[in-house]
Amino acid sequence: MRKYRFAILSFAHIHAWSYARVLKELPNTELVAIYDDSPERLIKAGDAFKIDVDKRYSDYFKLLEKEDIDAVIVASENAKHRDLVIAAAEHGKHVICEKPIATTLKDADEMVQAAKKHRVKFQTAFVMRYHEATVEVKKLLERGEIGDILVITTTNHGMYPGLWFADPKLAGGGAVMDHTVHTADLMRWYTEDEVNTVYARIGVNIRPHLPTEDNALILLRFRKGVLGSIDCSWSRPDNWPIWGDVYLGIIGTEGYILVDAFRSCITLASENKTLKWIYHGPDCDKEMIRDFVKCIEEDREPRASGWDGRQALEIALAAYESHKRGEVIELPLA
Amino acid sequence: MLEIMSKVKVAVVGCGFIANAAHLPSLKRIENVEIAAVVDIIEERARKAAEEFKADKWFTDYTKVLDMKDIDVIDVCTPTYTHCEITVASLKAGKHVVCEKPISLKLREANEMIETAKKENMRFMVAHCLRFWPEYVRVKRLVEEGAIGEPRIARAYRQSGFPMWAPWHKKIEYGGGVFIDMSIHDVDFLRWVLGEVYEVYAQGGVLLHKDSTAPDYVHALLRFKSGAIAYVEGSWIMPEGFPFTTYLEIAGTKGLLTVDNQYTASLKVFKKNTCSTYTPQSEDAYYLELKHFIDCVVEDKEPLVTGEDARKTLEVVLAAVKSIRENKPVKLPLGEEVIL
Structure with missing residues (x-):
């Protein structure tokens, strides 16, 4: 079975902790690396999910450059979603982004555009x-x-x-x-x-x-x-x-x-x-990530897309x- | 002022659903009340009610009871559009009046009822039963005691199928529809707890029962002068057999309280295809409400729900109708009558 390699970009949103748990629990996913701009959170999450110290990044650009990953889950503060999502898309990584997708429609539109341009799956975390x-x-x-x-x-x-x-x-x-x-x-x-x-x-x-x-x-x-x-x-x-x-x-x-x-x-x-x-x-949370991996495998649109995030x-x-x-x-x- | 020990003689006008289900059984249980007469334009209903509740007399014309000198109180249980005429005539005949909600469908009529009661120096109360409903009264007291701090945001639902027992509800000019007839309970209660409303926005209309001109679904957003806001939903479009459901929650600076009649009743009775959920209480809201009015008559006190209160509540539900028609928020007081 192919394992899908994930990074979590920021644990600012509390849901990140549940997504990390799911990545550990599902048979075909693994949590490879993490990024956070808060040194305390980086240590706390890194320790909680047993991430090697060299896989804990305080610079998301470096993580995206160095790590061999398929996808990222962006769970930063809402206003920081844009930069993280666009950077991930530019590096060809599929993206799950916490809701709300962004804080402005301009940001949301740029995110949707970037995912489209770089042909990556872009899922809004509408877990419901x-x-x-x-x-x-x-x-x-x-x-x-x-x-x-x-x-x-x-x-x-x-x-x-x-x-x-x-x-x-x-x-x-x-x-x-x-x-x-x-x-x-x-x-x-x-x-x-x-x-x-x-x-x-x-x-x-x-x-x-x-x-x-x-x-x-x-x-x-x-x-x-x-x-x-x-x-x-x-x-x-x-x-x-x-x-x-x-x-x-x-x-x-x-x-x-x-x-x-x-x-x-x-x-x-x-x-x-x-x-x-x-x-x-x-x-x-588990059902969403399970389905997201299937979207990558079967090359289909996520059930809740970036566009859905934008409309909400x-x-x-x-x-x-x-x-x-x-x-x-x-x-x-x- | 009446003699404390003598019985208060009541005539019930209108022997439809609310009279038979609530008013007559409650009056029967009040010790110092005698149901002296019942009136219904349908002879059969008047006769049956007289028989069942041991009323001395029955009539098909309400003016007959106005001529009876020994009748003290008229209990108006007729369709809403007749409230004003019967109430005003009764007050003018020197009777105290308790009238089912809504007070009327027109502000002008409500004014006339209030003024007549004043002029004739008769007691007048509108039967907003939630003000006597045990759990709602408890909510009011808890809020007053500061249990949830300053109230900020409330939700109130009232949901059922269409009230088929009273076909007049299908005509907007007779009953006003779901918000005016049913959500008026929640609006009045919220006014009691949160104070006066100053703006209303509502959506809804005739969503399901296309043979009705009266709205069967309305939801509204109310803004109170206190700064509180509330969501009020009235639905007559629930599927057949749906249990009558009410829900209330109020969140404040120090807490949250909820009341849910489906979750918190003390009794569930299951029969083939039906389940009734309720909390039987001998001193239920209708008993307490009518007992209160009789006490006010005997002791010459102002009733808990005044005509002015009922008029203010009516104004809010009328504003909801206006808001739906204009698709914009409506400020109170209303400048003009909302013609249904």
């Missing part, structure tokens, strides 16, 4: 397209089990993730930037349609000390008329039993589907700890614009 429950929903919809979609109500709640997630320069925003794109992408996938209008309101912060927003509500209308809503708020307190949720209520002409993707949990009360819900459901980003940016102007925003953005 690989969660077995949401995949099942896609099949149910395709079989017409609930008729035509009328409305999709979604939430992607979370705790405040800390780190750089509320740094406007690195993250490009707060909860709207972080949590709009997952369910926006699922809605695009399910409706096979694009968003026509966006209306959004950012609330007064739950955590007043944060420099970015931590709660907002978004209403969408798709071109063919499907209505949608997103609650992207970091409204879960630190002692909530689980990090958050991905919830979708899909109303069709002949039925209703309710997805509560991370509700498959064991309830645990443990000494000196708050009550926890321990998730035991599908491993969407546009919805998040339109939400900011709508809040700023107090108006319904039409897509595409000018």
